[in-house]
Amino acid sequence: AQTVTQSQPEMSVQEAETVTLSCTYDTSESDYYLFWYKQPPSRQMILVIRQEAYKQQNATENRFSVNFQKAAKSFSLKISDSQLGDAAMYFCAYRLQGGSEKLVFGKGTKLTVNP
């Protein structure tokens, strides 16, 4: 079974600084997708960034980028120029292509942004 591990229950960063959230996963499959979701106190699940496993190029979305290391099964999220609005729970998720295409989530990292 696939598992996702986020080893940092909490992280903090100063406004305008850069922070990296860690995620590792375990799978024997070769064709899958990885996601980072943001969950603010409003409880919404907001897609931050996604990565296809077959792509070697790391995904970027404005201030958010990932470091995808397929062999190491690592998928970290880097937030540059952190803003107060970035404070939230961040969940790493894995999805196998085909079948149910369910998401398997990590336990999350709570990010605090200090002014």
Add this chain to the structure above:
Amino acid sequence: NAGVTQTPKFRILKIGQSMTLQCAQDMNHNYMYWYRQDPGMGLKLIYYSVGAGITDKGEVPNGYNVSRSTTEYFPLRLELAAPSQTSVYFCASSYPSRGGNQPQHFGDGTRLSIL
């Protein structure tokens, strides 16, 4: 564009009561999912559906039932509420990936307390 709509947003039940959590999506997505999120944890899959008339169990299906008579609706039924079912419930939907990368769209969640 409403996306995924969940009702109610909050509910308190007594042990042994029954209720249905409603989920509707207006994006004509084939796939729909129910997840639960316990405090300090990531989301876990309860049930999913890949199309009208087709449902299957996820990781934590005990105590729940689902039906999918139409593409738009995917209600989740709790028959005999138990304190262990106190959680936040999320409904999500997506197109099948089929070589593309179709993210899941989430509703705003239903906070359910069983007392």
